Amino acid sequence: MGLLGDTLSGLSPDQEHLWITAAVAGSILWVGYGIFLAVYRLYLHPLAKFPGPKLAALTQWYEVYYEIVQGGGGQFTFEIKRMHEKYGPIVRINPNELHIDDPDYYDVIYANGKAYDKPVFFQYRFNMPHATFSTADADSHRIRRAAIAPFFSKNKVRDQNRLIQNVVDRISYRLATEWSGTARVIDLMEMWGCMTSDVITELVFARPKHFVESAGLKSEFSNSLSDMVYTTHYMTHFGWLLTVMNALPNWFVKIAAPPFRSVIEFREEMERQIADILAGRNTEAKTASHPTVFHEILSSSLPAEELSLNRLQNEAMSLVGAGDHTTKWAFTVGSFHIIANPDIQKKLKDELTAAIPDPDNIIPWSELEKLPYLSAVVSEALRTSFGVVQRLPRINRFAAWKYGDYEIPPGVPVGMDQYHMHTNPDIFPEPNTFKPERWLGNPTGPDGIKPLSTYMTAFGKGTRMCTGLNMAYAELFIGLATIFRRHEFLLFETDRSDVDFAVDMVSPHPKWGSKGVRALVK
Template identity: 45%
Template sequence: MDNVRLILIAHPSLALLTLAVASATVYCLALAIYRLYFHPIAHFPGPKLAGLTRWYEFYYEIVQKGQMTFHIQNLHKKYGPIIRVTPNELHVLDSDYFEELYVKSGRLDKYAPFSARFGTDDTFFTAPLQEDHRRLRNAVAPFFSKRKIMDFQPVVRAKLRKLCSSVQEYAGTDRVLPLHRAWTAYAGDVVTEFCFAKAYDHLDSPDFKETFHEAMHAACESSSVLMQFPWLWPVMNSLPDWLVLRLEPNMYMHIQVQQDFHRTISALKENHDESKKMVDHPTLFHEMLHSDLSDREKSVNRMVQEAQVIIGAAILTTSWAAAVASFHIIDKPDIFKKLRAELEEAIPDPSMQLDWQNLEQLPYLTGCIKEGIRLAYGIASRLPRVARHDLRYKDWVIPAGTPVSMTIVDMNHDEDIFPQSHSFIPERWLNNPTTKDGQPLERYFIGFGRGTRQCIGLNLAQAELYMGLASIFRRFSFELYETDVSDTVLAHDYFVPTVKLDTKGIRVKVKSVEK
């Protein structure tokens, strides 16, 4: 012992290192004891390792490439309907609790680490505090109303004419149509017109190669890492473009899109009175600049964050729902026949485009769209919320301040509510259906979320889906090309649903065209 003391006296730097190691060891040991035995949710079921460290989640999210959602499903089979999935967070698997949690629980905040995963924690979508969310959302919500979207239909029709014209070029040829990319180009051109009145014209791109899909998906894929290490966002943003391109080409694309949005919004803000007079239709960002938001909230940097969130969500979720629905309609001839028959009766002239409100009255089309949304999920990740008061789940009291989450994927595959849940069955939505215990099936349609954080763009998304699928399947018939159901099945949770990593997408050949 004396020898050790002499060595430490002779080498003060070694003494400091020893003290640091000892302090870190004591801290980690104390933290482990607290988390396992004294934490407010220590008594909830779940694996001890999940309660001990977030490296448990890191392993399934990062090392196993977006598998935490599936692992949580397996944990529920072992531990029951409410489990501890990280040191601070609970997860519930009970479809009847979804409305209780997200709609009836009063004021709910978002869990800050989840909001920070995109580096955009100052938007209406990501703002952790409910008060901030409400203020920012209220500034843009009127522009997403059903009335506003109905007024926007001429723009959607113009994009649809372009889409149909591009698809028709594949008819009578051996060319393979990347249908998933076509839907991405359509959704992207619609939402950028909606936001900026700016035509990116991705629908004119050969084989729809130029879209925002890769850039937006790269941000979602990277968000799993950035949720674990949020300090990486400012590091990435501070790096020169050439280095980002070398380190992570997909993130470079995302940064390029950010910069483009920055230029666009800067120009709008500089000349917003003049530019508003020059556009053919009202736009979201012109309206934001004339809103009651503070000068800081109208800053270019914050509005770029809003643009990323709105445009990214609109492209990735809407296009994927359309792609999933399209695959199943093409893959199942009986579904295609029923849908085509309904569309032929409603739209005698294939070149005619019905209004969204008329298309909503078509029951089989509605069933196809609801099934597409259900099997596309919208968001694959769990959705944590934080209440400022205690919550109750059956006999469990969830302490105030505890993040508690549920997952849309779990509900959409609840066999008690959706028998044959992995199958695309439009008929399940016909004739005001109920579950076997008599509840309206509509209660469990949660593709756009529920409560105060429900998807703000649901009217725009539904207009695009109704008008898009009706136009495409009234005019064209397709056959799949080297595509099967595995190209639509959720395999990785990168916040948005992601299929197998070697997919080539949903590819088809155009068999015939009705003119």
Template identity: 40%
Template sequence: MTLLPLTLTLPLAPLLITIIATLLLYPITLALYRLYFHPLAKFPGPKLAAVTDWYEFYFDVVKRGQFMWEIGRMHDLYGPIVRINPEELHINDPEYYEKLYSGKRDKYARWVDLGATPGASFSTVGHEHHRLRRGALNAFFSKRAVVALEPVIQGKVGRLLGRFGGVMGTGEVVRVDAAFTALTMDVISQYSFARDDDYLSEPDFKLQWKETLIGAFEGGALLRQFPWMLRVMNLFPDAWVAWMNPSMKLMLDWKAGVRARVKPILDGTEKEEEGKGHRSIFHELRDCNLPREEKTVGRLCDEGQILTGAGTETTATTLTQITFFLLEDRGILEKLRSELRTVMPTKDSEISVTRLEQLPYLSAVISEGLRISIGVTARLPRIATDEILKYKEWVIPFRTPVSESGYFILMNETIFPEPSKFRPERWLKDSKYNRSLEKYLVNFGKGTRQCVGMNLAYAELYLTIARVFRKYELELFETTIEDIEMAHDFFAPVPRLDSKGVRIRVVGEVKEQYGWLL
């Protein structure tokens, strides 16, 4: 009786030894391959980064958005091209940026997992597939379309001015970063769905939405490392996921809110009062000639999530940073106001984006605000599909993911001396706007994957800065440079996590200076 179990277990010993040996040998073999036989083995970089993705995981997830600075350290040690993980190269060269992001480029499949929206144009890997999806959006975000929809932006900016007027002189403190996020969210929602949730009317400007976005951006780093997590979560009802992970509730509510707007448009079941006025993006997508499989609720909900997310935070961050620096340096603010008075004689003068774009100093302020706010901090890997890329003496193996980071260009000391300082004058030459630096203003990317919302963002920036600072006197409240200075790369720049945001008081209205008219 006692011999039977022993007899049964003896054949298992060789199998167990084989399994243990395999588990030990596999990572060793993989490490040796990646170090000495992988197509990228000849490229410089830390050996540990070449061996394992856990190197990136440590800096991006454990240390919460610090990998970008580690990449910068790699370049300091190894030069302008480095291997930053087992599969990817990173280049730090402003002159190569346009070459890398122009032409037929696929996205890196692993990288787009961070969006958790596989059906969105942003997450589309293939160049041709992206071209199909992007083509359906281009017309709506063209310069002409944005000009036609300018009344929507004007109306939302007017609502923001009304909120500021309501607290003027009261001493009430306003989270201006949340206010600008509410503004851009209401604008993109109106553009996308022909209705919005009126975050501009919320007492705290729906601060929760801003916090949701930051949480989503940080969560993207984890999904990029473990893309299977999203597939696992999708196996469970949303209510279960929210119960297991309360921090996911806001994300799931956002997803459900987009679906609640997209589905009635696709089904034609909108309420009678909805969908009036202008035709929204999703009305256009519903009626365009995209193939039927491109018009499913799931795919278009993914598109809606990206549009509302990307169309909110980056522009709001730029508005926030410009506001901080204008209030920090009254000399810059007075120069701006002096110029604004030439086209806005009174603080309530009507003005158009087209007219504002002709103002050199305002344009310089906008460009400097874009530069110093960075926009998208994350590197954006691309895979060349129609050529073998070469960088200096390096021949890059075909279909290798290669990236650059806009941060290193926008903060390049050679191109932008004293890059951490807000200096609109760097964009001026002989009192005229100097376009020679615009090739390095890479906030919106380059090439066919350039941000589709660029024209909309510029319209929001010009109208908001001009109308707010022509009308109101603001002052900072217990806010320092640390409240806007980037401390974390969560795809978008995020300041120190204990920051209370950029806070202001509305002191009064701008005093008219009639003397200049005489």
């Protein structure tokens, strides 16, 4: 008879009638609400006048489909590009958000000195809602950023030149003694991940992981960070997963939900490190040649509630994650194109040889950044690796933005992204070609006035610009100069598809199934 029949069979006629009436009324209300919501979103919503697919305006599931299902997930950024091609420079990409593809509008949304919020919707996607990076409210963000920004100033980073050089030298020594002249294959992303994870953990905790000494130059720590981003879209769109995951014992989540294992282990590691600092058990910091980020935070003017274990653990997750993945990807993309293009490799090697006659004595970052071709290679590596590729929405709570004939109401999230900026053919002709020469000779944008660097947005812009950009630049200059001054490579079973952006997991990833950028050391 079925569940409904079984349910009704024990009821009196009056109770049965009441139950059926309630069920019908509930169904009518549910359908009515759905119809009302559809009409509101399509015709009455403040964003109803903006162009875009009707289905995207109707439901968030449109975005979820492209983020999680289509092509294995991570395809919504490409769908946004298709929207712009069809509907123009401003589009409604979901019921409550707009996206703009206009390079000259970037400085409006990401303006210096403007306190714009981020959507709360994105605050929990990395399970670190209290980190500076994740903070939605502009005022709270300003307070938190002020405590860490001084540590990453250009002068402070220059003081870490020896630390960075030491890590790269150890990689170089191993390449020379274990790989050079052999048939042994090196995974370049793994190699650069060893460097970036050792540098950031030394700076943040004074406890480097010494992955540059690991077998095969493989950083399990760096790899776990890369694995973690594959859960991002699930955590963004299904926030209840985080609530459940955080409520359950860690050991259970690791067994029951293997994709979240790396998230849990990373969180546990960061909690241990912060707990040791708060309890005074981090003795390494006392003898380190530099202060650590968190010892400086503890001596800052942050209020007590900002110095809790949970808050600082979130900050640690953010700093270590950001300091590792995007930088190693820029290294990997740049290295591939240097090796794949003999002309680029020769020009770079010639410049480095002239500037660094003795390869065992690499000049400091302050001198390396004066080398024009190396600087151009670094800029092009950043342009083609993007930084992050997902949109970075901002909310102007107090005033409307104007875009052409459109007035954007206060409180509406409006985003742009590095992918659209860095592949705009009007700004960067032949955008899919790795071309360092585009950065030589003080180039300008299409108007012939603005420097081309105006359109370099790998680190974002404005008050929420990446805090660690100076550290990333220092690592890229020192790392590329050292390795390509001393070593030459041949690609091994690797092609463009192993570095071309194909999957958006907030950070860019190549095609599914890529085996990485692999090479032989001559």
